Amino acid sequence: MSNSRHVPVMLQRCLDLLAPALERPGAVVVDCTLGLGGHSEALLARFPEARLVALDRDKEALRLSGERLAPFGERADLVHAVYDELPDVLDRLGLSKVDGVLFDLGVSSMQLDEADRGFAYAQDAPLDMRMDQTTGISAAEVLNTYPPGELVRILRAYGEEKQAKRIVSAVVRERGKEPFTNSARLVELIRDSLPQAAKRTGGNPAKRTFQALRIEVNGELTVLERAIPAAVKALAVGGRIAVLAYHSLEDRLVKQVFAAGAANTAPPGLPVVPERYQPRLKLLTRGAELPTEEEIAENRRATPARLRGAQRIREDAE
Numbered sequence: 001m002s003n004s005r006h007v008p009v010m011l012q013r014c015l016d017l018l019a020p021a022l023e024r025p026g027a028v029v030v031d032c033t034l035g036l037g038g039h040s041e042a043l044l045a046r047f048p049e050a051r052l053v054a055l056d057r058d059k060e061a062l063r064l065s066g067e068r069l070a071p072f073g074e075r076a077d078l079v080h081a082v083y084d085e086l087p088d089v090l091d092r093l094g095l096s097k098v099d100g101v102l103f104d105l106g107v108s109s110m111q112l113d114e115a116d117r118g119f120a121y122a123q124d125a126p127l128d129m130r131m132d133q134t135t136g137i138s139a140a141e142v143l144n145t146y147p148p149g150e151l152v153r154i155l156r157a158y159g160e161e162k163q164a165k166r167i168v169s170a171v172v173r174e175r176g177k178e179p180f181t182n183s184a185r186l187v188e189l190i191r192d193s194l195p196q197a198a199k200r201t202g203g204n205p206a207k208r209t210f211q212a213l214r215i216e217v218n219g220e221l222t223v224l225e226r227a228i229p230a231a232v233k234a235l236a237v238g239g240r241i242a243v244l245a246y247h248s249l250e251d252r253l254v255k256q257v258f259a260a261g262a263a264n265t266a267p268p269g270l271p272v273v274p275e276r277y278q279p280r281l282k283l284l285t286r287g288a289e290l291p292t293e294e295e296i297a298e299n300r301r302a303t304p305a306r307l308r309g310a311q312r313i314r315e316d317a318e
Contacts, residue, residue, distance in 0.1 A: 011039065021099045027099040055076050059134070060078055097237070098239050127140040143175065238312065238313075246306070280315075281312060282313045
């Protein structure tokens with residue numbers, strides 16, 4: 001097991017962004033993407049007065065991080081849930097507002113490292129890709145059963161794959177002979193169906209297709225579209241949110257929610273802007289912050305990370 005999986009991305013910067021909201025006694029922070037518990041452990045250690053609520057849809061991640069966070073005892077509540085279920089989780093715990101929220105939207109490094117989950121294109125594995133293996137359809141089912149037009153749409157929308165049509169027509173031809181079960185066959189098929197020029201750019205040619213399948217299988221963007229506004233809504237005034245995104249689709253979504261919250265929504269021409277039109281959020285990052293070159297050198301998984309932060313400055317208008 002490589003050490004890189006234990007290094008949470010942009011950890012120090014996330015902690016610093018959230019710090020002003022979490023230093024007071026009784027502060028509640030939510031880690032919406034617990035994973036192996038790296039960020040959660042650091043939050044509990046740095047803010048000794050804070051209580052943590054952490055969510056993950058992957059039962060194995062909850063088990064492992066439960067062991068890691070056991071020393072913090074009652075201060076940590078670990079919950080099996082997808083992050084768009086945040087309002088229900090807080091409701092069950094009797095929490096109306098929280099002081100900090102962290103999202104790290106990368107695929108948990110555990111899932112990438114576990115060959116049998118089929119997230120990684122570097123090794124052969126069953127095409128599964130479900131973060132919660134107790135529910136939903138696998139990547140193989142998507143490949144084997146979706147109509148061609150739908151597959152093209154997914155590859156374009158979620159993988160930003162310019163060669164989507166080419167790849168899909170090869171997939172449809174091959175699945176007719178034999179259904180897809182393993183990742184190596186798909187990687188090989190993608191390699192074979194791309195023109196030479198496309199193979200020379202940007203790493204493994206299968207990367208974009210795998211990203212697209214993962215997003216589809218886990219409903220990631222749909223979930224995120226609900227989760228980020230819900231998290232903003234859960235913040236108390238003065239509360240802060242930090243989001244680490246790893247591809248442009250996620251980052252764009254976060255940017256839109258933050259920008260809308262930070263906008264003055266008054267009709268033009270009002271001499272005084274009434275409270276209900278005032279911005280709800282203040283942006284804490286100028287655009288998206290990127291990892292440092294040192295960090296990328298130490299942990300290559302940090303390479304695509306984009307961090308945005310915002311602070312709640314007003315209640316919602318009634």
